[in-house]
Amino acid sequence: MVYPVFAATGAAAEMKWGTMGMQLFGGLALFLFGMEQMSESLKAVAGERMKLILAKLTTNRFMGATTGAFVTAIIQSSSVTTVLVVGFITAGLMSMSQSVGVIMGANIGTTITAQIVAFKVTKAALLMVGVGFSMLFISKQDKIKQYGTMLMGLGLVFFGMSVMSNAMQPLRTYQPFLDLMIQMENPLVGILVAAAFTGLIQSSSATTGIVIVMASQGFITLPAGIALAFGANVGTCITAMLASIGKPREAVRAAVVHVMFNIAGVLIWVLFIDHLANWVTALSPVHPELSGVDRLGAETPRQIANAHTIFNIANTFIFIGFTTQIARLVEWMIPDSTLEEEDLLVSAKYLDEELLTTPSLALGRVRLEVLHMGERVQEMLDSIMPAILTGNKESLSAVRDLDDQVDILYEQIIDYMGRISKRSLSDQQTEEFLKLMEAVSDLENIGDTIETNLVGLGFDRINAGFSISEPTREVLLGFHEVVTKAFKTAVQAVSQNSEEAAQIVTAMKEEITKMTDSAAAHQAERLVAEEPNRIPAYTIEVDIIEKQKRIYYFAKRMAKSVTALEAIEA
Template sequence: MTIFDVLNVAGGVALFLYGMNIMGSALEKLAGSKLENILKGMTSSTIKAVVLGATITGLIQSSGATTVIVIGLVNSGIMKLSQAIGIIMGANIGTTVTGQIIRLSDLSGDSLLLKLLTPKSFAPVLAFAGAILFVFFKKPKQRNIGQILLGLGILFIGMFTIEASVVGLRESPTFVHLFASLENPILGILAGILVTVALQSSSASVGILQALSITGMVTWSSAIPIILGQNIGTCSTPLLASIGASKGAKQSALVHLYFNVIGTLLFMVGLYSAEHLFGLSFWNNIMDKGDIANFHTLFNVVVTIAFLPFTGVLAKLAQMTVKNTHQDEPILDIPVLDERLLTSSALAIQQSRSALEAMSAAVKTNYIEAMALLSNYSEEKVNVINQRESVVDRLEVSLNNYLIKITAKNLSKPENKVVSHLIYLVTQFERIGDYAVNIMERSGEIFDKSISFSAMAKNELGVLVDAVIEVLELSISAFKENNPQLASRVEPLEETIDIMCDTLHEQHINRLKQGQCSTEGGVVFLEILSDIERISDHCSNVALNVIGTNTTGEFDFHKLKKELHSGNTESYNELLKHYKDKYFDKLANP
């Protein structure tokens, strides 16, 4: 084998990987958003999920891609770990499709039909047809189909290039010795892992092994550990994708790892025990492309079927490795708005209230955790906040749609009023969540730029944080209990927070002028104040809405606020003094 053969092998591998990559990405584009919807919608049973995982992976030609999508769904709270396991197991079966396609190159015969069916005949045609569709057509669907055909053609051309370059290896003593050493199962498995990690695709590494089979040196005893190792190596992509993700996402990646590692070990023990005790007649026989493809498929199907009754064990192992805490669980639970309850408007309204209560709890938690990030930044906490915000955003859409469907029913006047009240509150709580995320983003800026606040600024923020937590708790409790008395305590506290923000704004400007704070730090501090003030404003809107819902006749928010702020309401003035004493007086005077 000359240096030119080595260069040709490198070029063939490049074409093979490129063809697989563009074919897979085009298939994903063709599926579009339906891919995630299908994954979410057909996981009611483990067997369904396995079939779905195998089908999706067979289409997009990548078990890693399927598992990464699943990790994304678990990370965002759309899918639970129990739903993900079946898809992950099925993905291992789906990834064997590539090998079965490649085995077509073993077809031989003198008939015209067989010659046309061989990849050497149709691969150039596929590539040419794909190029025509991709280059000369403008519609996305036609271009995607062209890219799929082009990718498949390039994949085969790359494989043929490898085959033509390695055919001389059968005469190489070094190559013969190398494959003989891979009959050692540990070395073979390590080789399979390393090649698959390097290529980031078990389908690609199996395809290259199939190409090497043309040398006549690939025996069952040397190829089996390599194929088993390739299944472990494919876990690297999901493991990398889970870095910085939620605990559920990390657990999904670990399920994939444990499933492949345990399956490989059990299969090895069974197979090598059978060879040792009884002897396997095929053990030292030469493998061709079809044998490699069939063994790869058989191994994954057998292991998947064997693990079907033990999906709970896999989940338990992953959860023992990455332990859940009590705080993590609510993030993943998205309230289900059951449309069957729309037949009873009272039940549907109550269900909507429960979902909105979950939404309000999520935005409050996000605010508290976002403020904590200002002094103790954590990527993991950022991810949790983003995950919770994703749930809040989806709840906003689903709640609004559900409430609109309720309005189409024959509602009583009080029910109409309650539904309007809930629609209004959905927006208020969602906006509070958005401002909490703004604060989280400011914490990232503080961390990235190594910004530090003065001791006085930290003290001021601490007092303000406590005040806003109380106004959040008051407004949420008033909504949950539908309690106008609790709601009446919100506005004086909100006015106190406004006064505090104005004072802190002025004091911080003075510190900036005196050079006690950096310009960057000053800008971030003022942005945080702005976000906090707006959260307080939305709490006021929630409370006033609760008061209005419990008021007979017409209710004017702005008129009530104007009356309260005029200073002529004794109960309001007493509460305003109470909150000023509690919070405003704690602020450090300049």
């Protein structure tokens, strides 16, 4: 099918295939690079705000779809929108049913790229590149630099389109290529070709943009363009499924929803391509002053963009009433894991590769992962005092084993933060990064203090063969309760970036000091009392208090990563 296009006989001999190929692939590279630059800068500028909007405005399925469309249109990435949704589900901030509406809306948001490309403002392309470059290299403000990168990326998109259009112009009179394009009239062929290409370049928006470029040269008719746009929607499912490999169940469920929605939508509309073509022809601008290929090239790009938008909006309206049923179906297809499986497969829940290109969102995920790691350390804290006071060697060993899970999460967070550090960070993001790095290290130090010091004291108590008196247990448990409260609040402060919670932790220093003095007075009384094993008992009990104070110290340092440095004592 492809061979006749590149055959060096007849008309082909007169065509400069090398020059054409160089211009075509060079233009394609500029087009894709420009889209990537525009998308990355949009995510950097608007990412954090879009996350807040997405978290707050998904109260029902219709609002969720609207919000998903708006957020995706702004940050130009349905993948990032889906990743954010998965994070909200995992954190319990959004139900699976709500997320289905957002994922549907994200498909609408992706059509904005086709609408932009269809404007064909190629004459202003180099002006956009020049102005964007000036903003990027002259300004010292991060936000203006990002806007400059965005404008330069948009200019490269249009310039790449212009280069590709000029490269393909000689093909207007090359019959073998025109015959190849006629085959795209077959919906099945068009869908398969576009799906394969989208899976290859990992961007349905880019595929649709290239289809519009080809349409601007009059190579494809509207029905063929619609079929190719459908194929782009199917091809993006490949991206969604690949991105979900090795991810938590919520991510896999979101990917399955995406795949089901896209494929079902294409199956519904594939028999009505001609009807859709008629509708968009009636709705789109016409150019009766032109004729033949010129008219086709003038009208078809906007018609394809409109068809793409109408198709995704219509599908959302068709399926929006079934979000609850779709959520239940996906949850049935991919059931929750058992607690045993979760313990065996401890892994980061919130860290996602897709968000590394948007440092503000990636740092937000680190905060959520601090909460996940904190839950494991909390489990150690809850278990350690009963194990020290009345437990056996097995219960102490179980606490020690929990630290292995904490260490795994610590390594994964540090690795993720290392990759964030390779990105271009603003001054504010750099400060946030350093504070989070310190907070994660403090959390790991608390786990090590429990595993190494407190577990060791428990073994010392067992090996010495004595029991801790009831009055002393009450003192130690009361102290432990306050330290545990400080730890929980510190984790909350970091994970939610809550200065109020952080101030609560630092304000507890006075209470900790009073309890330390009270415990010291109690231990002094024990020391002069006539009790067997009072010396080794006194030593272990004092050490338990000291290690608890050390845990509070690390909790206070975690809080310090949130509040203003001047507001906290060292």
